Amino acid sequence: MKRGGEYARDSRYLTTRITADGRDGFPVEPGRYRLVVSRACPWASRAVIVRRLLGLEQALPMAIAGPTHDQRSWTFDLDPGGRDPVLGVERLQEAYFARDPGYDRGITVPAIVDVPTGEVVTNDYAQITIDMSLEWTAYHREGAPALYPPALRPEIDAVNETVYGDVNNGVYRAGFSGSQESYAAAYERLFNRLDLLSRRLEGSRYLVGDTITEADVRLFTTLVRFDAVYHGHFKCNRQKLSEMPVLWAYARDLFQTPGFGDTVDFDHIKRHYYMVHRDINPTGIVPVGPDLSNWLTPHDRAALGGRPFGDGKPPEAVAPDEAVPAGHTPLA
Known part of the structure; x- marks a missing residue:
């Protein structure tokens, strides 16, 4: 926590890399x-x-x-x-x-x-x-998408930087604020960025280019938690995601794309935030809602064009041992 009650994430990570040439001492090896x-x-x-x-x-x-x-x-x-x-x-x-x-x-x-x-x-x-x-x-599998194509990397990096600061980490800056002033600043910054993203996505199916990229993955993981957790638990409550038409349709489009929604476990998401963050939710009570069936409603984003996997194809069905349990997702 910074002075003034502002939340500060500890970003001291182990930055050793696993690379094709093993230059950090850890070469890519299947199964290792x-x-x-x-x-x-x-x-x-x-x-x-x-x-x-x-x-x-x-x-x-x-x-x-x-x-x-x-x-x-x-x-x-x-x-x-x-x-x-x-x-x-x-x-x-x-x-x-x-x-x-x-x-x-x-x-x-x-x-x-x-x-x-x-x-x-x-x-x-x-x-x-x-x-x-x-x-x-x-x-990579045959037909794997290019999530970080060379020609789009500068734009992907720029989008990722703002999405991280204002949205991915922004919900935490609001939720873990230690003062009214820091919370209000984080809240305003979050929703200002969501408004800008809405305008960006009005005429474009994806954030960068006409296919799914790393940028879409990074935004999606925050959006999919928004109504279930961040709206109430983190007090990000100007609107629910489901009340922001463009972002809601965009998020549903991704959720219904193989590789996205079939990895999401809403039961685990809710139990983690509401049970672990006892400073925010002292009782540890996990909300029963919201209704998740609306994640499967039509999104109509295909009319904007775009090809989710570019020249590739969707992944095969999730292996049984990695499937999200029935009842933890509307897809089950």
Whole structure:
């Protein structure tokens, strides 16, 4: 927390990279690493979506932590015996301490763990998805989309920078504000940016170019949590997403696109925010609503043109062992 009650995110990440040439000591190798995520976390959800869109499920196996955690760490309470079956640990914290016994930063997801050593390689979520696009190309599925095409990278980077500051992190700046003044500033900044994004998307199906890119993934993970969590829990309540026609249609378009909505677990999302943030929600009561069936209503965005996967094609159906449980999504 900064002076004046402004929320400040700890951005000290492990920035080691897994690359095709192994220049940081960690070469891309199928099956060597384990992507640890929680479906509750928007930063981890980016990695889940990109991995699925690119078809990296076999090359980069995934571990799913439970939706809640304590001050120590995310836990593998969804797995039999409460341990990840590959890493053999109960808490993600153990992989961070294997890398650095004195580690004193956030135990965050997504994190990529080197299975042979049990050590976290990186938790630099922004770079993780870029490297999935650029460094893991040998293992992309046939028909995988170009999420970070060279010609569009400057524009994607510029959009991502403003979306991160004002929207992705903006909802947290509002929700965790320590003063009325800092909350009001974050609130205004958030909705000003959402208004600008609405105008940008009025005549364009996607944020940059005519296909899905990294920019759409990053905005989507905040939008999909907006009505279920951020509107009430984080006091981002000028309007619900479902009351912002352009962004609501845009979000539904992505949700109904293979690779997006089929990774979203609304049950985990709500349990995480409402049960973990006891300073905001002391009772830990998880709301029953909202009604999620409206995510499947027609969006009519195809009339704007655009090709979701460019010259490629949608991913195959989700593997049964990675499917979101029935009742946790309107798609089930």
